[in-house]
Amino acid sequence: MKAQYKVAISLLPLLALGIFGSSVVWPIYLEYQQQTAELDSKKHENEILLNKLKAKNRAESERHNLETEIGTLRGAVPKSPELDLFLIDLDKMCNNAGVDLIAVEDPDPETVKAIDVSEEEVLKISNESSGKLLGSKNLDKGKNPQAKNEPPAEDKTTLKKLIKEVTVSSDYDGLVSLLKKLEHYERITGVKKLSVVVPEEKDSTETRQQTSNQAAERAKKLGLHQPVMSFVMTLYYLP
Numbered sequence: 318m319k320a321q322y323k324v325a326i327s328l329l330p331l332l333a334l335g336i337f338g339s340s341v342v343w344p345i346y347l348e349y350q351q352q353t354a355e356l357d358s359k360k361h362e363n364e365i366l367l368n369k370l371k372a373k374n375r376a377e378s379e380r381h382n383l384e385t386e387i388g389t390l391r392g393a394v395p396k397s398p399e400l401d402l403f404l405i406d407l408d409k410m411c412n413n414a415g416v417d418l419i420a421v422e423d424p425d426p427e428t429v430k431a432i433d434v435s436e437e438e439v440l441k442i443s444n445e446s447s448g449k450l451l452g453s454k455n456l457d458k459g460k461n462p463q464a465k466n467e468p469p470a471e472d473k474t475t476l477k478k479l480i481k482e483v484t485v486s487s488d489y490d491g492l493v494s495l496l497k498k499l500e501h502y503e504r505i506t507g508v509k510k511l512s513v514v515v516p517e518e519k520d521s522t523e524t525r526q527q528t529s530n531q532a533a534e535r536a537k538k539l540g541l542h543q544p545v546m547s548f549v550m551t552l553y554y555l556p
Contacts, residue, residue, distance in 0.1 A: 393505050396555045398479040403552055406502070407483070414494035416487040417543075419535060424482040424549055432480065432509055432549060476505075479552040484535055486545045495546075507551035515544050 404421060411418040485495065492513065499508060516536040536545040 389503070393503055394476065394553060394555055395504070398552055398554050400479065400481075400552070403504070406504075410495060410498040410502070411485060414487070414498060415491040416485045416495045419484040419486055419539070419545070421481050421483050421550075424480055428482070428510065428549060429480055432551070475556065476553040477556050478507075479554070481550050481552070482547060483550050484545065484547045486536065486541050486543050488543055492544060492546050505553045507553070509549045509551065511546065511548040513544055513546045516541050 407421070408418055410416075485492070487495070496508075499506070514536060535547075
């Protein structure tokens with residue numbers, strides 16, 4: 318047999334293997350490449366969806382925090398006096414501070430009038446200061462003279478208020494602790510006309526002068542021996 322035939326015969330298996338590879342293995346390889354490309358595309362889409370989901374969760378968390386803050390602000394200035402809720406909170410603060418809550422009552426009309434006058438003076442000074450900064454003198458010259466005869470418009474943005482006089486009794490540390498708790502109370506309130514008296518057993522001239530104070534009179538009637546503090550509490554709420 319010639320050498321050429323021998324080489325051709327020896328190459329036949331290789332040729333058959335090449336034909337087999339091109340007809341079977343190559344399509345499999347192409348399919349593998351296609352699946353790999355699709356997998357990479359799915360991974361990219363999955364990353365995009367995860368980023369969108371994280372952004373959505375972050376936005377929902379921020380919205381929830383914002384709603385919580387708004388709710389807290391609304392709770393700080395309620396739509397009604399909510400006196401019962403305040404009395405419960407005040408009783409808890411007194412118990413935690415070791416203070417005896419003696420009374421929560423309506424103040425006398427003179428006290429309410431004095432508080433209203435003081436607030437009006439502060440508001441007037443504030444308006445005058447703002448007017449000077451804004452050049453109110455120049456603005457007044459350009460106003461219509463007939464406008465002076467018109468009644469002032471009602472300010473609907475002013476908060477309403479409920480005024481109560483609170484009387485408590487405790488030692489010095491307890492009274493200071495209660496004032497600190499009132500300072501950090503979440504609701505917007507005001508404390509004015511604060512006075513502290515120390516009951517005395519002897520009916521001296523100084524004691525008689527102190528009895529003009531309502532807190533001192535109450536302490537004397539109740540036979541208290543610890544300092545008695547009274548203050549006017551203003552509870553603000555929305556109009």
